[in-house]
Amino acid sequence: MIKVGITGGIGTGKTTVSKIFALLGVPVYNADIEAKRLMHDSNEIREKLLSAFGEEAYTPDQKLNNKYIAQIVFNNPDKLRQLNETVHPVVINDFVEWSNRQNTFYVLKEAALLFESKSYLENDYNLLVSAPVETRIARVMKRDGVSREEVLARINKQMPEEQKEQLADYIIKNDETEFLINQVLNIHENILKGIDGKK
Numbered sequence: 420m421i422k423v424g425i426t427g428g429i430g431t432g433k434t435t436v437s438k439i440f441a442l443l444g445v446p447v448y449n450a451d452i453e454a455k456r457l458m459h460d461s462n463e464i465r466e467k468l469l470s471a472f473g474e475e476a477y478t479p480d481q482k483l484n485n486k487y488i489a490q491i492v493f494n495n496p497d498k499l500r501q502l503n504e505t506v507h508p509v510v511i512n513d514f515v516e517w518s519n520r521q522n523t524f525y526v527l528k529e530a531a532l533l534f535e536s537k538s539y540l541e542n543d544y545n546l547l548v549s550a551p552v553e554t555r556i557a558r559v560m561k562r563d564g565v566s567r568e569e570v571l572a573r574i575n576k577q578m579p580e581e582q583k584e585q586l587a588d589y590i591i592k593n594d595e596t597e598f599l600i601n602q603v604l605n606i607h608e609n610i611l612k613g614i615d616g617k618k
Contacts, residue, residue, distance in 0.1 A: 421525035426533035427548030430555030432593040450530035547587035588615040
């Protein structure tokens, strides 16, 4: 089973690209959605989060208190690292188990922190969806109803684009100058043939 990671900074459109791969019959594992599910369902994660963040990490009806945890980790790098070190290994294992249940030549793992979490090392290929900063800002402002400053603050907290490009096997440009479908089809064919996109 070939494992392919896909990532991109906020507003690049990685989810849109993942949907195109899904239309080609490629199963897509959304690590961010599954992480939220596991933070609710995994006893291992629950125990560690309660220990690290206190009883308020979960609401009285045992739901994850997203807002409370987000407030803590947003400006506390140590707590953010602790959160990631708790959640990422469980998500990686869940992805492996999910992959083993699929019956296709390759699967796609969509993850916002693919490179930051080092989970890209487990994949055969890794794709980066890229877009100009101004395009990304406009998309997120429209999508989330937030200010330019808020979007820039989020972008500045993410790994620099140049660093991600160095780690990616393929780069998909979502800048509205090249057709996304053509780029996805080309990469899809290359993966089936075992060719990576690095020059």
